[in-house]
Amino acid sequence: MNRLPVLVSPYGPFAGIALRVHDLTMRGHHTETLLAADEAEAVAELLGDQRTRRISRQARMYALGALGRLDEALLIAEELVAEQSTLGGPKATDAKIMADAAEVLIHLGCIDDGLHYMAKALAVLKVAPRRSMRYFSAMASLAEAAQSAELYELADDAMRQAIEAFDVTDVQYRASASLAHVELWVEWALRLEQVGRAEEAAVLFRKSTTELEFWFGEGLDSPIGVAVLAICHAKGGRIPEALALVADLLPNMRATGQHHEARLLHLAHGLALRADGEWRAAGREFRAALQLSVLRSQKLFFQYEVAVTAALEFPGETTQAILEALQGHVDALWQLRMDRRTMLRQAFRRVELEAARTTADLAASSDALTGLGNRRMFDRRINAVTSGESLLLIDVDHFKGINDRYSHGVGDRVLSEIAAVLHAHCRHGEAAIRFGGDEFAMFLAVGEQEARQIAARIRGVLRSRDWDTIMPGLTVTLSMGLAEYRFGEAGPDLYNRADAGLYAAKVSGRDQLATV
Incomplete structure (x- = not known):
């Protein structure tokens, strides 16, 4: 079938469909984002572009979180985490999905689970390539x-590393x-003020003002930037400048439904x-901000x-x-930060230990020559097969003759080539295994009819392989049960039936698949 030429993209061939959705939510148009996501996901599904669909789902999750619909956002976060092993992709993409899930969980109050995902993201980013978007x-x-967990020191360090890796001019x-x-x-400075650490807060406000004024001088055009600068001016005693910025922008942000900027x-x-002593008017503004708050942490901040x-x-x-009652609550929550830091360190240690165990288990369950599973893995998998799954046994025809005629080195190359093809035909949850010698097995998550088609494709790929590039005159065929x-x-009964099929294939002339 003729196909339109499409630029290769790690985000999916039709990523532009979903990037519009992502852009909408980044600009604060969250309700519009949800409508655009409906269209983008339907088109991506129709085109079979699951990576593009994933981008749209991420943007939907951000919009739902911003609207306070955290339970719905969590469902998408869990879906994206579950899809990671199926869709694959760069390590940094996996880390981003886990960090996004962590943020939703923390806002929902599921601190332990959120910190666990943060620890997993940290572990992945520790070994991920840098200098990329x-x-x-x-x-x-x-x-x-x-x-979101008020671990501001970690957040500050992560943003610093992010900007250092930002390879865009x-x-x-x-x-x-x-x-x-x-x-x-x-935000960090505002929280420091609430817990009585005004000097530290003042340093952050001054640093923020300097940074914002530099970027506005470079042409930054951002309503959020204007709003944050207005806060810095108010805290720095530049009251007329703060009021002027608010007067210019607030009515438009309210009218367009950009609640984050308006808040x-x-x-x-x-x-x-309040700095000017207009307490009643100041109270009205804080209550207006409270009405636009959707997260519990936001509401507590403005209630204070x-x-x-x-x-x-x-x-x-x-x-x-x-x-005083609110101050006590705010102080208690601030002290919980120390517990969260300890919990994150413990979670990171658990993640490292789990990774080490997984690596050790994989090494113990892998065949040294081909990288496929070994007999130990086979013994574990054979007793876990369930309805709708199949076992495919594979022997290389006349493999002893290949070793005798061409050498064991050539035989090893043949086994490695076959292993690569078997591995390429495994989907998530399936496994390819080498028993030893020239004997292989595949656990397939499909019934007999689809398994036959997979076996035919494998035999077809290997039959069409130009084996002369390894050794002139070499031919390789497979018998399968x-x-x-x-x-x-x-x-054991499942194995015996597959083995009987393999025997039938051999006695019927080899280079074929048989069932009994």
């Missing part, structure tokens, strides 16, 4: 996950990356008004600011008691 994106997602892209880092600093602008406005402002406007025992699992059947 994928690595930058994964590190940025890790920073957001750490930020475009000013707007680099400015956007720096803006994400500054937004982290400002930050209401915060800046409230901080500026409302309480601080009320205590200034209406000094007395009641408002002071409310403020196939058995589909029968309900309640013991592993």
